[in-house]
Structure formats: C-alpha cells, structure tokens
Amino acid sequence: MFSFAQKVVRIAGPARAAYLFPLARRLASVTTVSGIDKGDESILVNWNKKKGAWSKFHFDWLRDNCPCPKCKHSVLQQRLLDTLEDATPTKVDVEGKDAVEVEWRDGHRSQYSHDWLLTNSYCHNNISVIKPQPAPKRKITLWDRDAVPDPPPEVNYHNVMADDKSMLALLQKTYQYGYCFILDTPPTLESSVEMGERIGPLLNSFYGLQWNIELGKMNVDHISYSKARILPHTDNPSFFDAPGTGLMHVIAYEDGEGGGSVLVDGFKLGDHMKQHFPEYFSLLSNVSIPYKLTFKDAANYHIRRYTFLVDDDGDPSGLHFNHIDRQPLDEESLYQAKEVLSCDADVALKKMYQAIRCFHQLLYSDEFTYKFDLRPGRMLMMNNRRVLHAREEFISGYRHVCGVYNSEQEWLSKLEKLENDLS
Structure with missing residues (x-):
C-alpha cells in the first residue's frame, strides 16, 4: 500500500505533486482541543475524544521542527537548526490555552500552537472528523x-x-x-x-x-x-x-x-x-x-x-x-x-x-x-x-x-x- 505522500508522487509525478496538491493533508484550524496527554517520547493531542480524533507528536520530530525564528528563518522558511541537537525535553507544558510549550535540555524553548500542530499532523487517527480543508x-x-x-x-x-x-x-x-x-x-x-x-x-x-x-x-x-x-x-x-x-x-x-x-x-x-x-x-x-x-x-x-x-x-x-x-x-x-x-x-x-x-x-x-x-x-x-x-x-x-x-x-x-x- 502507498502512503498518501507516495500516492501523490506516484499519480502526479514529483514536480507536479507539490503544486497539484499544495495543501494535501492540511487540515482546518481549530482553537481548542479536548486534552493533551504527555508520554515519555511523545505527546498525544486529542482533538475530539468522543470521536477518537487524535494526533501524536514525537519529541524528536518536535525539536527538529521548532517553528521559532532561531530554528527556522522567518522569511525564507529554511531550517537554521542542526537536526542533531538534543531532543530531550526537560519540561513540557500542555496546559496552555492555545499552544504546547517545550523546554529542551540545552535550554531552548519551543512553542507549538494548536493550529500549527493540526496543520502539520503526521501521525493521527480519525482526523477527518475535524473537517479537512480540501486542496484548492x-x-x-x-x-x-x-x-x-x-x-x-x-x-x-x-x-x-x-x-x-x-x-x-x-x-x-x-x-x-x-x-x-x-x-x-x-x-x-x-x-x-x-x-x-x-x-x-x-x-x-x-x-x-x-x-x-x-x-x-x-x-x-x-x-x-x-x-x-x-x-x-x-x-x-x-x-x-x-x-x-x-x-x-x-x-x-x-x-x-x-x-x-x-x-x-x-x-x-x-x-x-x-x-x-x-x-x-x-x-x-x-x-x-x-x-x-x-x-x-x-x-x-x-x-x-x-x-x-x-x-x-x-x-x-x-x-x-x-x-x-x-x-x-x-x-x-x-x-x-x-x-x-x-x-x-x-x-x-x-x-x-x-x-x-x-x-x-x-x-x-x-x-x-x-x-x-x-x-x-x-x-x-x-x-x-x-x-x-x-x-x-x-x-x-x-x-x-x-x-x-x-x-x-x-x-x-x-x-x-x-x-x-x-x-
């Protein structure tokens, strides 16, 4: 079976895939979540517990994709972070109203808004109930x-x-x-x-x-x-x-x-x-x-x-x-x-x-x-x-x-x- 990304490349070709499906898998923004569970290696964001809609985000992935201007160029959106940076969290605050905050062993602090997490969800279940935004x-x-x-x-x-x-x-x-x-x-x-x-x-x-x-x-x-x-x-x-x-x-x-x-x-x-x-x-x-x-x-x-x-x-x-x-x-x-x-x-x-x-x-x-x-x-x-x-x-x-x-x-x-x- 092909993954979604593989399917896009398979049917459209690598060059067209990025443009025919510019927002493929991009989901509609929300302002609230049902709850966030913290584990040893990841967090689990419950978008809708009743309907079983959740996304998992691993700490390795979160550190690698920190969206702050120290880690990603604010204009060019190019990575400034060395991927080999330590991805061990020392503090995870999931109680924020609109975002998850993580403090890493090297002292860096990252903030991930709920909207950003939903947009970039990569490991999830029953996510379609959150009304996926179709690719234009x-x-x-x-x-x-x-x-x-x-x-x-x-x-x-x-x-x-x-x-x-x-x-x-x-x-x-x-x-x-x-x-x-x-x-x-x-x-x-x-x-x-x-x-x-x-x-x-x-x-x-x-x-x-x-x-x-x-x-x-x-x-x-x-x-x-x-x-x-x-x-x-x-x-x-x-x-x-x-x-x-x-x-x-x-x-x-x-x-x-x-x-x-x-x-x-x-x-x-x-x-x-x-x-x-x-x-x-x-x-x-x-x-x-x-x-x-x-x-x-x-x-x-x-x-x-x-x-x-x-x-x-x-x-x-x-x-x-x-x-x-x-x-x-x-x-x-x-x-x-x-x-x-x-x-x-x-x-x-x-x-x-x-x-x-x-x-x-x-x-x-x-x-x-x-x-x-x-x-x-x-x-x-x-x-x-x-x-x-x-x-x-x-x-x-x-x-x-x-x-x-x-x-x-x-x-x-x-x-x-x-x-x-x-x-």
Whole structure:
C-alpha cells in the first residue's frame, strides 16, 4: 500500500505533486482541543475524544521542527537548526490555552500552537472528523474542436513584461486552457528569451537555452527541423525534466503552402478515453512506456513515462507522449499490463496495442484538434504536460520559428507566488 505522500508522487509525478496538491493533508484550524496527554517520547493531542480524533507528536520530530525564528528563518522558511541537537525535553507544558510549550535540555524553548500542530499532523487517527480543508483546485477548462475558447486566451506582451497582474493572467490562462497567445510580441529572437526569463530560469538542454527552426532550409538534425508533417506530441518526454511550458514564436514568415499549427487538449482526450474506453485509459495511466532521444553527437536520453498521469479522482493531471521517440514495449511494460488486466502476456500485449491505437486515432482525428496559423507578433505559450502540438506538412514558403522552455516547477512556482502576492 502507498502512503498518501507516495500516492501523490506516484499519480502526479514529483514536480507536479507539490503544486497539484499544495495543501494535501492540511487540515482546518481549530482553537481548542479536548486534552493533551504527555508520554515519555511523545505527546498525544486529542482533538475530539468522543470521536477518537487524535494526533501524536514525537519529541524528536518536535525539536527538529521548532517553528521559532532561531530554528527556522522567518522569511525564507529554511531550517537554521542542526537536526542533531538534543531532543530531550526537560519540561513540557500542555496546559496552555492555545499552544504546547517545550523546554529542551540545552535550554531552548519551543512553542507549538494548536493550529500549527493540526496543520502539520503526521501521525493521527480519525482526523477527518475535524473537517479537512480540501486542496484548492485551480480552474481547468477542457476543450475540443467544437469547444475551442472564443475569444482565445490572450494577453499583451508589453503588459506581461511590465506588470505582475498581466503575468498572472498569462499563467492562469495557460493553466486553465493549456495555452495562451501573447499578442504584440516583437518579431525578434530576444522576445521569447525575455518572456521565458520573466517567467523564471530557462530550461537548458543540448538545444541550448533557445531552439531555432528555419523551415525552407535543409536541416537534418531532427525531424522537427524538416518539412515533414509533425504529429501531435509533447516535447522531450525522454528528458528527466521534460519541459513544463514552451514558448513558440514565429519571427519571419513568407507565404507558402502548408505548415499550419495544431493543438490538442490532452486532458480532454484523456477524459474522453476514461468515459468511453476505460480499460485503455487505465492501461495508459498505469503502464510505463520507454522513451529515448539521440541528438547528433549528444548522449542518449532515455526514461520511462506513463502516457497519462491522474489525480485522486482518476482524472488526467499530466501527459507525456511523443510518437517518434517512443521505444518498443519491453518486459517491464508487459509486466505492468499483466498486473493491470490480471491476464497472460499474449492478452496484455494485444490490449496495450489496442490502447495505443485508440489513443492515436483520437489524437489524429479532427474532433480534438484546433488548427490555426501562427504568425509574427503572436507568440504561443503551451503547457507541455497537457497540450500536444503538431505541424502540418510544410510545402513551400519560409518561416523562422524559435522558442524556449521553462520547467514545470518554475512556471507553477511563479503562478503560486503571484496568486499569493496579488490575492
């Protein structure tokens, strides 16, 4: 059985867990308790004796997590205390109206408010009767071809660069819809870099801090640099730190044929599969698939990915998929599929390919696609863990496209900070 913390990381991934569930297990504040019992190694806080709601706090844990400004920086919230400090209490006062006070052998005194103890409870029983405070969920709007936001989510480049409220609007719209257009963007290489750095540190890779594609010129470094049709995908799932967001900007455009842009809402597609093809959705959520990317003279990048990540309700909360980098299903994939289906290897492999084909058919169908031309002055920001992007075959003309990435942690951290600062 997974612990709650393990489950959050398992279903959401380590980076998303801290942001999808920012207050997971955080409980509502109270001002009174039914009583506190002191033991040799811990205290037991009875929140409601009649209902058997209690929390245990060990002295080792209490000393290690003293919240006073001598032990934890009041602004940065970083630990100042050496964890090896003696955790032997010489006096424990549990009679306080709002807090527990502990005096330690070294003379230090710690105070733990009842609210703080309840918020940070880690060993407890029947705690749900104290009305757990649910983790706040930001708004998410699913869309397909017939429900593309109208007007589309948009912000102004110069406003975002100058104003935190406009930056918050950009991040909130990207979170809600999975993408947002940034209008009036100067058609320069520097614009995407400046916007990316406004969000947070850029995500570096063997592409460098910025990637550049000139369609209409011969380049065989990567298939995305060619004129070929690029099918819907998320970028770089082979990287341990796959991009959280991507900025895509056309800085030069000459009319020609082909090369249209395509977006697909992966959460909408996943929701559709969950409703209509639940067995296939379960396989793609619980069977990891190998990915590998080799670029020129760089080292091989490889990792295992679940196609869909899911939240506590089993709904899509993340996505990794890139058909050209997907590797053969292997022994681990087959073992996981057998576990999900409780079947033999032959049935498991057949069902996995049925699930992958179903996903591909939906992904490439017009039902879930949003098609448009991306032109200079209209930069695109995408949530790379939700929205898949594609490009129709480029036949003639010329385009210079560039972009940058931010990590999942950086853009969600920026979003959370601005929400807190501007609320």
